[in-house]
Amino acid sequence: xxxxxxxxxxxxxxxxxxxxxxRNMNFSVSxxxxxxxxxxxxxxxxxxxxHLNGVLRGEGTVRVLGEKISKENLKRxxxxxxxxxxxxxxxxxxxxxxxxxxxxxxxxxxxxxxIEKRVDSILKELGLEGYGKKSPSHxxxxxxxxxxxxxxxxxxxxxxxxxxPTISLDPGTRRIFIDIFKDIKKTKLIxxxxxxxxxxxxxxxxxxxxxxxxxxxxxxxxxRNKKLLEDHSLEVPASLVxxxxxxxxxxxxxxxxxxxxxxxxxx
Ligand code: ADP
Numbered sequence: 001x002x003x004x005x006x007x008x009x010x011x012x013x014x015x016x017x018x019x020x021x022x023r024n025m026n027f028s029v030s031x032x033x034x035x036x037x038x039x040x041x042x043x044x045x046x047x048x049x050x051h052l053n054g055v056l057r058g059e060g061t062v063r064v065l066g067e068k069i070s071k072e073n074l075k076r077x078x079x080x081x082x083x084x085x086x087x088x089x090x091x092x093x094x095x096x097x098x099x100x101x102x103x104x105x106x107x108x109x110x111x112x113x114x115i116e117k118r119v120d121s122i123l124k125e126l127g128l129e130g131y132g133k134k135s136p137s138h139x140x141x142x143x144x145x146x147x148x149x150x151x152x153x154x155x156x157x158x159x160x161x162x163x164x165p166t167i168s169l170d171p172g173t174r175r176i177f178i179d180i181f182k183d184i185k186k187t188k189l190i191x192x193x194x195x196x197x198x199x200x201x202x203x204x205x206x207x208x209x210x211x212x213x214x215x216x217x218x219x220x221x222x223x224r225n226k227k228l229l230e231d232h233s234l235e236v237p238a239s240l241v242x243x244x245x246x247x248x249x250x251x252x253x254x255x256x257x258x259x260x261x262x263x264x265x266x267x
Contacts (some may be wrong), residue, residue, distance in 0.1 A: 001029075001168050002030050003030065003031045003067075004028045004029070004030055004031075004063075004160065004237070005029055005030065005039050005064065005158070006024060006028060006029040006052060006062075006063070006064055006187075007028045007061070007062070007063040008024075008025050008027060008028065008048075008051070008060070008062050008063075009060055009061040009062075009063075010024055010059075010060040010061065010063070010140040011024070011025040011026075011051060011057045011058050011059070011060035011061070011062060012025075012058050012060055013047060013051065013056060013058030013059070014022060014058075015267055017253055018209060019060070021044045021047040021154070021211050022047055022048060022058055022211045022212070023050075023210070024045075024060075024212060025048060025060070025208070025211070025212060025213060026213060027206050027213055027216060027245075029159075029187060029189055030187075031187055032185075032187055032246055033187055033188075033203060033204060033256050034186070034188040034190065034191050034201050034202045034204075035190070035202060035203075035204045035205070035206065036150050036159040036186075036190050036191075036192060036193075036198040036201075036202040036204070036205045036206070036219070037049075037189065037190070037191040037192075037205075037208060038192065038193070038195065038198060038205055038206070038207050038208070038222075038233060038234060039207055039208040039209050039214075039234075040209060040232055040233035040234065041213055041233075043189035043208045043209045043210065043211070043232075044208060044210070044211040044212075045163070046086065046163055046191065046193070047206065047211075048091050048208070049083065049161055049163050049189070049191055051069075052064065052081055052159075052161055052189070053069075053077060053081040053083050053161070054069045054074045054078070055083075056076060056143045057069075058160075060108075064077050064080060064081055064159070065080055065158065065159075065225055066256070068088075069178050073133045075099045079092040079108070079155060079157065079158055080157055080159060081158075081159045081161060082153065082155060082157030082159065082160050082161065083152065083161045083163070084145075084148050084152050084153035084160070084161065084162045084163065084165065085148065085163055086148050086163040087256065088136075088141070088144035088145050088148040088165060089144070089145065091148040091151055091153070092120065092137075092144060092147060092148060094136070096132065096133055096134065096135060096136075097123070097128065097133070097134050097135075097136055097139075097147050098119055098131050098132035100119075100136055100147060100150075100151055101122060101123065101147065101150045101151050101154050102115050102116075102119050102150060102154075103118045103151065104152075104154060104155045105119070105141045105154055105155065107120055109156070110234055111133060118171075119150075119154060120132075120155050121156045122150045122153050123150060125153075126146045126149065126153075126180065127146070127148065127176075128143070128146055128147065129222070131143070132149070132241075134156065140166060141169065141173075142169055142173035142176070142177075145165070145169070145177070149180070153184070157186070158186060158187065159186065159187045159188075159189065160184060160186045160187070160189070161188075161189045161190075162189070162190045162191070162192075162244045163179070163191050164191060164192055164193065164194075165177060165181070165190060165192065165197075166192065166194045166197055167176070167192075167194070174194075178197055178200055178201065182200070182201060188201070188202075190202065193234070194222055195229075195234065195235070195236070195237035196237040196238060196239050196259055198219060198223065198237070199219060199223055199237050199239055200239075203218065204216070204217070204218060204219065205217065205219050205222040205223065207222060207228065207229075207232060209232045214228075214232060215228060223236060223237060224236065
């Protein structure tokens with residue numbers, strides 16, 4: 001129990017133009033956990049995610065499923081860590097949806113029959129039945145994001161890494177995605193500004209700013225800390241504000257009916 005599947009220790013990274021993007025980052029993710037990485041624009045969230053499957057290599061240690069990422073194990077690590085990019089256009093490059101989703105399994109040299117079975121099954125699961133022959137470039141943003149997710153899920157990774165999965169989606173499509181993520185019983189690491197999504201999906205939160213961890217804790221503690229969130233250009237999610245107001249309203253109603261009852265019984 002509580003097996004650490006991702007461990008990041010003293011991670012530092014600067015881009016070639018000398019922008020320091022990560023400063024002594026430390027955190028870990030346990031198996032089965034849904035961890036949110038939150039923080040303002042430019043905090044270093046995307047840079048951090050790109051270290052989890054070795055696209056970027058900083059100074060320090062990144063361990064996935066107990067193995068330190070190195071050139072030798074990169075292919076194996078990438079099979080274990082599925083990364084869904086913020087912009088689906090960075091993930092989709094084939095002429096058809098089928099080809100895009102089949103690309104990963106083809107590279108794993110799976111049998112044609114097995115590939116077709118997996119692709120059909122994942123497209124069906126994500127509500128994309130009949131989309132196989134379509135061109136990804138003709139799809140809506142929500143559909144493209146679903147195909148991006150399919151290209152990753154088809155490889156059956158142990159850990160799912162999502163970069164701003166609900167950004168720019170309309171409310172209805174956003175809810176569909178939240179339900180899809182709820183149904184995926186894998187370890188999830190989600191970098192996002194969507195704190196309502198975090199309150200629905202995640203148990204633990206890491207708040208980062210200027211490339212480093214500012215706070216980490218339970219979703220409940222971090223998302224209710226108005227000052228902490230506002231100090232880092234975030235705000236308490238609307239759903240928690242509403243819940244708080246409802247609780248206050250209920251307390252007020254109870255107080256009023258109690259004082260009415262006292263008045264009536266005092267006579
Ligand atoms: P976030 O995902 O939290 O918005 P990023 O990881 O994208 O943050 O960016 C962290 C910092 O690194 C920012 O200051 C950003 O300007 C910088 N940065 C990101 N990509 C590059 C790049 N390719 N070259 C130089 N600086 C970059």
